[in-house]
Amino acid sequence: MSVMVDGSSSNAASAARTGGHTVANTYLIGAQKAGTTYLAALLDQRPEVCVSDPKEPQFFTTHFSDGFETYARCFSDPAAPVRIDASTTYSFLRPRRDIGQLDAPGLLAPVPQRIAEAAPEARFIYVLRDPVKRAASAHRHNMRMSAPPDGPQSLLQAFEDNPMLVIASRYADQIERYFEVFPPERFLFLDFRRLTTETATVLDEVCDFLGLARGGITLEAASRARHSAYRVTPAGRLLRRGMDLAPGLARAAKSMVPSGLKTRLLDPVTKAPSEIAFHDEEAAATVFAEDLARVEALTGLRI
Numbered sequence: 458m459s460v461m462v463d464g465s466s467s468n469a470a471s472a473a474r475t476g477g478h479t480v481a482n483t484y485l486i487g488a489q490k491a492g493t494t495y496l497a498a499l500l501d502q503r504p505e506v507c508v509s510d511p512k513e514p515q516f517f518t519t520h521f522s523d524g525f526e527t528y529a530r531c532f533s534d535p536a537a538p539v540r541i542d543a544s545t546t547y548s549f550l551r552p553r554r555d556i557g558q559l560d561a562p563g564l565l566a567p568v569p570q571r572i573a574e575a576a577p578e579a580r581f582i583y584v585l586r587d588p589v590k591r592a593a594s595a596h597r598h599n600m601r602m603s604a605p606p607d608g609p610q611s612l613l614q615a616f617e618d619n620p621m622l623v624i625a626s627r628y629a630d631q632i633e634r635y636f637e638v639f640p641p642e643r644f645l646f647l648d649f650r651r652l653t654t655e656t657a658t659v660l661d662e663v664c665d666f667l668g669l670a671r672g673g674i675t676l677e678a679a680s681r682a683r684h685s686a687y688r689v690t691p692a693g694r695l696l697r698r699g700m701d702l703a704p705g706l707a708r709a710a711k712s713m714v715p716s717g718l719k720t721r722l723l724d725p726v727t728k729a730p731s732e733i734a735f736h737d738e739e740a741a742a743t744v745f746a747e748d749l750a751r752v753e754a755l756t757g758l759r760i
Contacts, residue, residue, distance in 0.1 A: 468577070468578075470577075471574060471575055471576060471577050474525075474574050474575060475525040475575050476524075476525050476526065478525040478526050478528065478529035479528075479529040479532045479535035479540065480525065480528060480529070480540070480542075480575045480576050481509060481532070481540045481541060481542035481576060481579070482539065482540050482576050482578060482579055482580065483539050483540065483541045483542075483579070483580045483581075483582070483667060484541070484542050484543075484544075484547060484572065484579055484580070484581045484582070485497055485541055485542070485543035485544075485545075485581075485582045485583075485584075486544070486545065486547040486548045486581055486582070486583055486631075486635075487545040487547065487548030487583055487584065487625065487628075487631070488545065488548060488583065488584060488585060488586055488591055488625060488626070488628065488649075489545035489546075489548070489549075489591070489595055489625050490586065490591050490594040490595045490598060491584040491585065491586035491591055491649045491652075492584050492586070492649055492652045492653065493543050493545055493584060494512060494543070495652070495679055496543075496582070496584065496652065496663070497512050497541060497543040498678075498679035499656075499660060499674050499676070499678075499679045500539075500541060500663065500667075500674070501541075502673065502674050502675060502678060502679070503539075503669060503673055503674065505537060505538045505539055505669055506537060506538075506539045506540075506541060506667075506669070507532050507533060507534040507535075507537035507539070507540045507541070508541045508543060509531040509532055509540070509541060509542050509543065510531055510532075510533060511531065512543045513542075513543055513544040513545060513546070514528060514531045514542060514544060515544045515546050516528045516531075516542065516544070517542075517544070517547060517566065517568045517571045517572055517575075518544065518546045518547060518549070518564055518566050518568060519546065521566065521571060525575070538668075539667050539668075539669065545625075546564065547568050547572075548583065548625060548628075548631040549563060549564045549621060549624060549625055550563055550564050550566075550568060550569075550624075550630075550631055550634050551563025551564060551565055551624070552624075552627070552630040552633075552634075553630075553633060553634060553637075562620035562621055562623075562624050563621070563624045568634075569634055569635045569637065569638040569639065570638055572638075573638045573639065579639070579643065580643050580644075580645070580666070580667070581635065581639070581643055581644045581645070582644075582645045582647065582663065582666070583628070583631075583632070583644060583645070583646050583647070584647045584648075584649050584652055585628050585646060585647065585648060585649060585752065585756070585758060585760050586649035586650075586760070587649070587650075587760055588626035588627070588628070588742075588744075588745040588748070588749065588760070589612070589626070589738050589741050589742050589745065591625070591626050591649075592612065592615075592616070592622040592623065592625070592626045592741070593612055593733075593735055593738065595622055595625065596612070596615045596619070596622055596733065597732070597733050599619070600733060605732065605733075606733060608734075609734040609735055609736040610733055610734070610735055610736070611735065611736065611737050612735040612737055612738055612741040613737050613740060613741055613744075615735075616741065616744065623744060623745075626745055626748075627745060627748040628748065628749075628752045628760075629748045629749075629751035629752045629754075629755055630748060632644075632646075632752070632755050632756065633751075633755070636755070641755075644756075645662070645663065645666040646756040646757075646758055647659060647662075647663075648758055648760065649760075656676055657676070660674055
């Protein structure tokens with residue numbers, strides 16, 4: 458059942474629920490490890506676009522109890538026509554069929570419903586990547602601070618150890634949760650392969666979807682974000698702790714530091730991804746076969 462209400466009464470109701478505070482009107486909900494950071498960095502070049510800071514505030518999952526006043530501080534330009542929240546945890550939801558299972562994996566937060574109440578006219582961009590490659594990349598991301606393994610590992614074993622790797626790669630399960638609340642025309646589904654090989658064309662499609670004029674985006678300016686699979690080192694965690702204690706000062710400092718210097722400052726506090734090979738990726742693909750068929754039926758994309 459949809460909770461959407463059209464017209465000015467809907468906007469007034471959402472303003473009341475948020476206390477009049479700024480919220481995103483565009484959500485880059487995933488998939489994790491499918492180029493969301495790169496796409497957000499590209500779009501953030503446009504003056505009409507304000508990407509939240511942090512890029513993944515995770516408000517409607519982890520920080521909802523903090524309140525909309527806290528969420529509003531993530532948007533440096535509350536008047537921007539396009540305000541983007543790029544939290545990929547918004548596509549970590551428990552499938553509808555498993556909602557009643559107490560020990561089932563997946564987030565229980567009613568994320569689509571929360572977004573609908575706060576931003577009833579919200580739009581969504583969802584980048585879909587080959588589910589095995591996405592899960593493998595996510596596992597490498599999770600293992601960055603661990604010692605390199607000896608030889609190829611089992612991806613199926615990783616799925617057993619961490620079921621969230623499977624949850625985030627079963628895109629139809631996620632899409633269906635959102636389609637319960639929002640109509641399909643609010644969504645732009647993108648193929649990760651096209652984002653990486655036909656970037657300019659895909660950006661035109663994104664601009665059309667967001668109602669922006671085409672152009673004004675430089676691919677090279679977002680090159681680091683494209684390869685930003687990094688995990689914070691102990692020095693980085695210390696720096697992050699200080700930034701969390703003084704968020705206003707942190708935002709001011711970041712706004713004054715040139716982008717080139719930011720890169721040099723980030724290098725000592727980040728760590729490149731783990732190099733893990735898997736011997737059973739073909740077998741792992743069977744885990745997603747049924748879901749991929751539903752993805753094609755829902756989106757028209759064959760991933």
